Amino acid sequence: MRVKVEARLDYEFPERSESLLQIEAAVAADQRVIGETLTFDPPLVVTRRDDPTTGERRVAFTHQGHLSMVYTAEVEIDPREMELTGSDQHPIAELPVDTLPFLRGSRYCPSDTFETIARQKFGSLRGGERVSAIMDWIAAHLEYIPCSDSRTTALETYVQRAGVCRDYAHLAVTLCRASDIPARVASVYALGLHPPDFHAVAEVFVGDRWRLLDPTGLAPIDGLVRIAYGRDAADVAFLTIFGRANMVAQSVTVTLA
Missing domain, CATH: 3.10.620.30 (C8orf32 fold)
Incomplete structure (x- = not known):
């Protein structure tokens, strides 16, 4: 199955604050990112803080004032085995x-x-x-x-x-x-x-x-x-703010590609 995702976040940072943004699709065995974009308005210098062990992808940035963040991606999801019956519990x-x-x-x-x-x-x-x-x-x-x-x-x-x-x-x-x-x-x-x-x-x-x-x-x-x-x-917050910020607007859209 292939899906398109879009996340839009608008925040107001009243003071200069560091933040970690974690909204990008992870690198995982059962899903593949076909294409994606991550944009900031106004443009920011960000530092990638990806985790090669978990496949989690995040960026760190510092900002004060209004900030719009938009992530779009097309992701291929493999079929998943969901049956629990007969699944052993391990010692x-x-x-x-x-x-x-x-x-x-x-x-x-x-x-x-x-x-x-x-x-x-x-x-x-x-x-x-x-x-x-x-x-x-x-x-x-x-x-x-x-x-x-x-x-x-x-x-x-x-x-x-x-x-x-x-x-x-x-x-x-x-x-x-x-x-x-x-x-x-x-x-x-x-x-x-x-x-x-x-x-x-x-x-x-x-x-x-x-x-x-x-x-x-x-x-x-x-x-x-x-x-x-x-x-x-x-551990999985989409936005961790080391300071103060106010959410102005936020939206998520997920559709079939």
Whole structure:
């Protein structure tokens, strides 16, 4: 599948501030960037801070005043294996080393506080079947309502039974980690998401590979373009500002190419 993405960000920087912008499609085995542009108005000198290990691509810049940022890309997405049934859960000693950080709790995913909950609700299951049960439970018990903020953790989402995509992803990741399954949050562009926006999903490691999942059920997995992944939303923010800035306007468009 080939898709076109466009992200437009307009911000006002009241003071000279450094920022990291992370909106470019990642280098990944299951997607290829056919062509892309990243422009700034006014033009800026930027420094690339790409990560060769994760494939994440970002730029650093310093600016004061109004700034418009536009990213466009055409991306080829390979078919993705989404079936969880029969996907084994690996013993900790057999997990790839790079999956181990995604077993531990993080700022928004306090998985150590969910171990009893995970055992009580899903203790009879392992591997892909347990992940499926977690996703089904989230779909049945959470309501998609913008009731959270940048400080909301998975624990608060579990109590409130509501949230937006990042809250769904945080809770899914937390319950998987509490089940000794490596899990991480991914930021993506999502074909078919309404209204269009940056989207947060989950990735879990079962059956000897990472598998993308959308706990909200709002976007098909085959139409996701990965931007970045990390322990939680703190690692995958599309714009990290080391100072102050105000959003003026923002839009995301994803269409079939």
